Amino acid sequence: MKKIVVLVSGGGTNLQALIDAQESGKIKNGKITCVISSKPGVYALERAKNHNIPTRVLCRKDYEDIASYSKAMVQVLKEEEADLVVYAGFMTILDESVCNAFPNKMMNVHPALIPSFCGKGFYGLHVHEAALEKGVKLTGATVHFVTEVCDGGPIILQKAVPVENSDTPETLQKRVMEQAEWQILPQAVALFCDDRITVENGKAIVR
Ligand code: GAR
Numbered sequence: 001m002k003k004i005v006v007l008v009s010g011g012g013t014n015l016q017a018l019i020d021a022q023e024s025g026k027i028k029n030g031k032i033t034c035v036i037s038s039k040p041g042v043y044a045l046e047r048a049k050n051h052n053i054p055t056r057v058l059c060r061k062d063y064e065d066i067a068s069y070s071k072a073m074v075q076v077l078k079e080e081e082a083d084l085v086v087y088a089g090f091m092t093i094l095d096e097s098v099c100n101a102f103p104n105k106m107m108n109v110h111p112a113l114i115p116s117f118c119g120k121g122f123y124g125l126h127v128h129e130a131a132l133e134k135g136v137k138l139t140g141a142t143v144h145f146v147t148e149v150c151d152g153g154p155i156i157l158q159k160a161v162p163v164e165n166s167d168t169p170e171t172l173q174k175r176v177m178e179q180a181e182w183q184i185l186p187q188a189v190a191l192f193c194d195d196r197i198t199v200e201n202g203k204a205i206v207r
Contacts, residue, residue: 012044
């Protein structure tokens with residue numbers, strides 16, 4: 001049984017999708033053993049507590065810089081004996097020491113079809129604002145392995161979602177979450193736990 005550690009910073013609807021998938025038996029070979037938040041008081045922590053999942057808070061503000069925060073994060077992830085680390089709306093930048101400690105063992109869900117609308121500054125609602133500004137007719141979500149390049153690691157799963165003329169960033173975010181993120185994140189976690197993802201020549205292959 002793989003130990004899954006989920007990193008959060010906010011409302012935690014993607015964490016909820018993972019909890020629901022675990023409870024309905026869709027994640028057969030893994031278990032969420034810890035939820036770590038970069039901020040105290042976020043609703044994601046309540047979601048974990050409601051399902052008796054241990055939580056920890058590693059507050060970004062308690063650390064001087066990204067390097068010292070990253071070092072503390074590696075230590076906590078090692079203490080938790082994480083087999084898989086999932087960024088589920090985790091909005092804090094970590095340096096390469098973290099992904100080097102867990103190569104191809106950290107995944108992130110991003111609310112766009114990478115390589116569109118990704119990289120520095122593209123997070124949360126900003127991603128959907130940019131998609132509407134450009135006038136794309138399809139957007140979606142991507143689950144990818146985390147590397148030192150922001151949103152640049154091997155792509156595991158993607159799902160497209162239509163954009164409607166009447167969309168606001170908020171309505172588009174909701175549709176992308178419901179129709180893409182909450183589906184492909186649990187799917188990718190289940191595939192990982194079943195040892196069905198390999199990385200070859202920088203590309204993720206799902207079997
Ligand atoms: C989600 O849409 C997630 O894809 C996005 O933030 C939201 C968090 O919601 N993540 C990023 O933009 C990361 N670059 P949640 O806390 O309800 O899961």
